[in-house]
Amino acid sequence: MNKDKKPQENTILDIAEALKLSPATISRALNNHPHVKEKTKNDILKMAAQLGYRRNQMASGLRSNKTHTVGLIVPRISMFFHAEVITTIQNSLHKHGYNLIICQSNDLLTMEQELAEILYSSRVDALIVACTLQTTDFSHFNRLVDSGIPVIFYDRVPLDPYNATFIKGDDFRGGYLATSHLIETGGKRIAHISGKLTSNLYQDRTAGYRKAMEQHQLPINEDWVFHQELTHENAREAMSRMFEGPVVPDALFAANDVTAIAALEFAKENGIVVPDALKMIGYSNDPRTSIISPSLSTIEQHPDLVGKKIVEVLMDLLKNGHENAEVKAKPYVIPVDLIRRMSS
Amino acid sequence: MNKDKKPQENTILDIAEALKLSPATISRALNNHPHVKEKTKNDILKMAAQLGYRRNQMASGLRSNKTHTVGLIVPRISMFFHAEVITTIQNSLHKHGYNLIICQSNDLLTMEQELAEILYSSRVDALIVACTLQTTDFSHFNRLVDSGIPVIFYDRVPLDPYNATFIKGDDFRGGYLATSHLIETGGKRIAHISGKLTSNLYQDRTAGYRKAMEQHQLPINEDWVFHQELTHENAREAMSRMFEGPVVPDALFAANDVTAIAALEFAKENGIVVPDALKMIGYSNDPRTSIISPSLSTIEQHPDLVGKKIVEVLMDLLKNGHENAEVKAKPYVIPVDLIRRMSS
DNA sequence: TTGTAAGCGTTATCAC
DNA sequence: GTGATAACGCTTACAA
DSSP states (O other): OOTTOOSOOOOHHHHHHHHTOOHHHHHHHHTTOSSSOHHHHHHHHHHHHHHTOOOOHHHHHHHHSOOOEEEEEESOTTSHHHHHHHHHHHHHHHHTTOEEEEEEOTTOHHHHHHHHHHHHHTTOSEEEEOOOTTOOOOGGGHHHHHTTOOEEEESSOOSSOOSSEEEEEOHHHHHHHHHHHHHHTTOOSEEEEEOOTTSHHHHHHHHHHHHHHHHTTOOOOGGGEEESOOOHHHHHHHHHHHTTSSSOOSEEEESSHHHHHHHHHHHHHTTOOTTTTOEEEOSSOOGGGGTSSSOOBEEEOOHHHHHHHHHHHHHHHHHHTTOOHHHHHSOEEEOOEEEOOTTO | OOTTOOSOOOOHHHHHHHHTOOHHHHHHHHTTOSSSOHHHHHHHHHHHHHHTOOOOHHHHHHHHSOOOEEEEEESOTTSHHHHHHHHHHHHHHHHTTOEEEEEEOTTOHHHHHHHHHHHHHTTOSEEEEOOOTTOOOOGGGHHHHHTTOOEEEESSOOSSOOSSEEEEEOHHHHHHHHHHHHHHTTOOSEEEEEOOTTSHHHHHHHHHHHHHHHHTTOOOOGGGEEESOOOHHHHHHHHHHHTTSSSOOSEEEESSHHHHHHHHHHHHHTTOOTTTTOEEEOSSOOGGGGTSSSOOBEEEOOHHHHHHHHHHHHHHHHHHTTOOHHHHHSOEEEOOEEEOOTTO
């Protein structure tokens, strides 16, 4: 098996031999080391190209303790927000000469733990993580952190103090903007379907909701505030519960777009006219929100800015180390924006 | 800088020392080598856990010439079909103890070439590729193929013979099904907006369209057959061109869902009633197609089956080598299905 | 069943 | 500027 697997992978020794130079010089030339004569370097580069030489990352990494590879753990890449963030990160890292290993936790804590181990094992130079919604304990990242490998959390970040860097959207403001918008367009009895409060995302979005309600002296009907897994089915169920009573909401702030879409679907099926009888707003600016009719108002999270900031912070960490631990204490906050559409 | 970066990464030597054994035995135990006493093995496993040992992939890979890592190059992960395929591949590979390095070419040939080099440099055990639409020359994969690294193409595959494995959807049948469906629901003057014919995808889908038209003895108006980049804007432009004449199509087969969505949008804006005046069908079953109204008929490509098949073939290749080159000559074809919705 | 020792391809530390 | 040489942490003949 694999008996044919050895067509002369060229190494620096081959280049050295061809040029009657020492491997050390080859290595230096290939790494742009200053003390190599210009001509020698050119010769080496030419010969390397001619032999089709490609550095063996494993050998290089083993020796230098640098892989030029960054790990990424994300719940799922198919979520629009994450897909955009990842794309920005990858393109940006590529410019800096870094690779990205993208891993999906499927929003499973056990998977996240396992992936952290695997990425440690691959000796990534840094790790970027958007946690699962269940992650409340972060000890599986300790090994990385303790080894001095920068760990950056984004979107879903630890609630308790943890020795890493955080980059998050302004979820409080997002919740506040969304709710205020519903109020300004005439909403009075505003419902809110949110996620479990184990995550900073929903804590903050809900807090923004409460703040806006309070500021406008609108009462909150706690029967209309849901904290549940934000699935299509759960959203429909919540809607049907709210709309079976004698008094019904006239507006809804959904903490993500999947929920908003499901709720809108429910409304359409049940003759609840949007926005006349029910104003609605979602969260994330998923592409579907602009396509559905009526189009859904939502909150733009600027995934590209999140990605850019992550790489910016990461490059700084990688270059300068992170001796200034106090900087990491406070999270970087990326602004959000209200997007007004036909649903409100 | 990084002066604090050495908190005793434990190695097999540390385990060996702690247990008064040789590193070789540790290595064997950790790799489930048969000739290790059960008790010794248990001791070693216990001690490894206690010391928080994690194999250094680079050292292991360098020595054994196996990285247990598979590379993946894809145009963009945010495309629904690819996101699903990737998720299936990753979860499936994970069960086999393999990691996946996901890279995006952004549908740029130069990027694809660069990524191929980088992944070779990382000495991935195998490579999975969905080419860019411009890729007609595949020599940048030669280095991998020549080194005996299995290369699997899926979705967008080389047109000319190339010494690798192909896994594709049944695009001919997809085009045929879509067009036949439009005909069955009453379409007579059927337009077709497709992609550039440099890609097998659009060659085949268009061929399926032509076949169905011919079979039903319907004439094809070549002014209504477009081969262009399948963007939102291009789709709208094609639509406006077709609908400015005195004779207009009564059905449209769009070769992807983005185009179908854009065309539907155009129809709605211009008072063309779908499906009464214009029947429509797209391709890929993008989540948006079921949300837009009227909901769009489309072709399901079963990304999960594609992913499963890829891993299945890959594992076989990795285990048994690929001495039987003739097997690779013919592509594996994944079936497609028609999804009927309100637009047709 | 276990130990010894060589070596994977690079880079770092000395010398010269 | 360049060349020896010794690691990096692990796997694997070959010995014992």
